[in-house]
Amino acid sequence: TQAHPVPQQIWPDDLAARYREKGYWRGETFGDVLRARVADHPDRLAVVDDRNRWTYADLLARATSAAGGYLSLGLKPGDRVIVQVPNIAHFFPAVFGLFLAGLVPVYALPAHRQTELIHFAKRSGARAMVIADRHEGFDYRPLARLVQAEVPDIAHIIVIGDAGDHVAFDSLRAGPALPQVDPSAVAFLQISGGSTGLSKLIPRTHDDYIYSFRASAEICRLTGDSVYMAALPVAHNFPMSSPGVFGALHAGARVVMAPNPAAETAFSLIAREGVTITGVVPPLALLWMAAAPRTPHDLSSLQVLQVGGAKFIPEAAARVRPTLGCTLQQVFGMAEGLVNYTRLDDPEEIITGTQGRPISPDDEVLILDDNGDPVPEGEPGHLLARGPYTIRGYHNDPAANARSFTPDGFYRTGDIVKRLPGGYLVVQGRAGDHINRAGEKVSAEEIEDHLLAHPAVFDAAVVSIPDEFLGERSCAFVIPAEGTSPRAPELKAFMRGRGVAEFKVPDQVVFVPEFRTTAVGKVSRNVLRAELRSRYLNKE
Numbered sequence: 001t002q003a004h005p006v007p008q009q010i011w012p013d014d015l016a017a018r019y020r021e022k023g024y025w026r027g028e029t030f031g032d033v034l035r036a037r038v039a040d041h042p043d044r045l046a047v048v049d050d051r052n053r054w055t056y057a058d059l060l061a062r063a064t065s066a067a068g069g070y071l072s073l074g075l076k077p078g079d080r081v082i083v084q085v086p087n088i089a090h091f092f093p094a095v096f097g098l099f100l101a102g103l104v105p106v107y108a109l110p111a112h113r114q115t116e117l118i119h120f121a122k123r124s125g126a127r128a129m130v131i132a133d134r135h136e137g138f139d140y141r142p143l144a145r146l147v148q149a150e151v152p153d154i155a156h157i158i159v160i161g162d163a164g165d166h167v168a169f170d171s172l173r174a175g176p177a178l179p180q181v182d183p184s185a186v187a188f189l190q191i192s193g194g195s196t197g198l199s200k201l202i203p204r205t206h207d208d209y210i211y212s213f214r215a216s217a218e219i220c221r222l223t224g225d226s227v228y229m230a231a232l233p234v235a236h237n238f239p240m241s242s243p244g245v246f247g248a249l250h251a252g253a254r255v256v257m258a259p260n261p262a263a264e265t266a267f268s269l270i271a272r273e274g275v276t277i278t279g280v281v282p283p284l285a286l287l288w289m290a291a292a293p294r295t296p297h298d299l300s301s302l303q304v305l306q307v308g309g310a311k312f313i314p315e316a317a318a319r320v321r322p323t324l325g326c327t328l329q330q331v332f333g334m335a336e337g338l339v340n341y342t343r344l345d346d347p348e349e350i351i352t353g354t355q356g357r358p359i360s361p362d363d364e365v366l367i368l369d370d371n372g373d374p375v376p377e378g379e380p381g382h383l384l385a386r387g388p389y390t391i392r393g394y395h396n397d398p399a400a401n402a403r404s405f406t407p408d409g410f411y412r413t414g415d416i417v418k419r420l421p422g423g424y425l426v427v428q429g430r431a432g433d434h435i436n437r438a439g440e441k442v443s444a445e446e447i448e449d450h451l452l453a454h455p456a457v458f459d460a461a462v463v464s465i466p467d468e469f470l471g472e473r474s475c476a477f478v479i480p481a482e483g484t485s486p487r488a489p490e491l492k493a494f495m496r497g498r499g500v501a502e503f504k505v506p507d508q509v510v511f512v513p514e515f516r517t518t519a520v521g522k523v524s525r526n527v528l529r530a531e532l533r534s535r536y537l538n539k540e
């Protein structure tokens with residue numbers, strides 16, 4: 001129907017033909033990948049968490065039961081299913097079950113709350129949710145219930161663990177025959193970092209995504225002996241696919257699910273499971289480096305620490321090998337596609353001083369000035385990308401597509417980068433107005449809209465402020481409504497009450513009587529934010 005279009009992702013015929021010809025797109029589905037690994041080595045361990053140790057064969061058996069169970073509930077191939085599952089082994093049978101049934105996961109983060117989930121559900125036309133009962137002290141069942149009350153199209157809530165009166169994941173049993181799944185179809189919807197307003201939905205096909213993690217696994221030299229630990233929430237594109245858990249499974253490696261990324265948790269798992277590679281955001285890398293000298297755990301199995309999601313400064317990058325005894329790999333990627341890696345054998349100055357180069361020889365990268373003309377080599381400019389695993393458009397969002405894609409299909413990343421010889425990129429900053437808070441992208445506009453809903457807020461502008469630990473933190477400049485004198489804790493509590501992810505609550509609130517601005521006429525919010533930001537930084 002018009003309201004709920006089936007997600008699609010369409011490349012022009014000539015490019016699609018080239019990507020197939022070059023062997024990037026191999027006509028494989030997620031289900032094919034899992035079945036192939038099971039055929040190769042059914043008894044090898046695939047996934048480990050605190051409670052479960054499953055072989056590849058176990059994983060396929062569980063996924064097959066789940067797939068049949070989903071379809072027996074009445075879900076139809078092509079239906080969207082919100083998946084809000086933390087880092088537990090069950091993530092895999094849950095999502096491989098969806099893939100085998102031709103259902104389309106919509107990945108939510110464990111941090112998302114009803115406001116975000118309702119948006120994802122409505123925008124995707126979701127018909128079910130898969131959740132865990134509780135994780136790290138939070139009960140996801142009442143949250144799912146709230147979402148369902150708002151979006152009645154959600155016919156089923158499927159719960160891993162104690163299901164109460166919902167459907168128990170473990171009760172799903174093989175039923176109807178599984179459908180033929182088209183490898184060029186959209187396999188899932190990923191959530192965008194949200195540069196303007198609400199998060200957009202990113203349609204990724206089997207063909208394109210499998211290429212991205214297969215090639216990533218090669219770049220990271222994963223083999224059947226590798227052990228990949230998911231430290232960041234697995235719904236993030238980075239731990240999911242760069243090479244992430246899927247790249248690890250593609251390589252026949254073992255995946256270890258860390259329930260949280262704290263140094264103690266991560267280090268004990270590295271020692272216990274012999275983890276060889278994992279990925280973190282810069283603030284976590286700093287915490288791990290600080291904790292490493294005093295840890296009782298043996299970290300010697302760790303060969304590669306990937307750092308990405310936000311800029312890792314060269315001084316910190318240079319300390320990775322001395323403190324953790326492993327190779328650093330910088331990763332500059334985006335859920336929309338393009339991913340860059342420093343290569344494991346790159347010279348030290350490339351590894352510490354750049355954010356890597358693209359995965360594919362067919363990644364097309366443009367670096368343009370404000371007029372859309374290419375900048376001279378080595379000069380900073382706007383990064384645009386097109387290629388065999390970069391999307392051509394968001395799901396069900398013509399306005400965002402008009403803004404974010406050029407007529408010839410390049411994605412405007414919003415990042416300002418410069419290119420060094422060899423194609424290595426150095427991230428210089430960003431054109432858009434989001435806050436990259438420890439790798440979580442938060443849209444300024446989205447926070448402003450929440451604040452404006454408070455009766456004591458006349459106007460609000462949210463900006464990013466450099467933060468020694470987080471990289472950036474959010475600062476809300478607020479003009480109180482006449483006759484009111486709101487306080488910061490009240491506004492923060494108000495935002496929490498609106499049911500948003502905690503990382504969106506402003507770190508800091510500054511009350512100002514007015515927005516003095518030199519911008520005239522229809523005041524551009526971007527100009528306003530830039531002025532407030534520099535005023536704050538200059539402590540005027």
Ligand code: J2J
Nearest residue numbers: 193237238242308309310311331332333334335355427
């Ligand atoms: C500076 N900025 C970076 C880096 C991402 C791998 C790794 C990360 C992501 C990710 C991902 C950066 N230095 N090393 O999806 O597969 C900022 C840029 C980029 C935005 C994308 C992956 N690595 N960034 O972070 O979709 O601004 O993906 O455009 O969450 O993060 O955010 P996201």
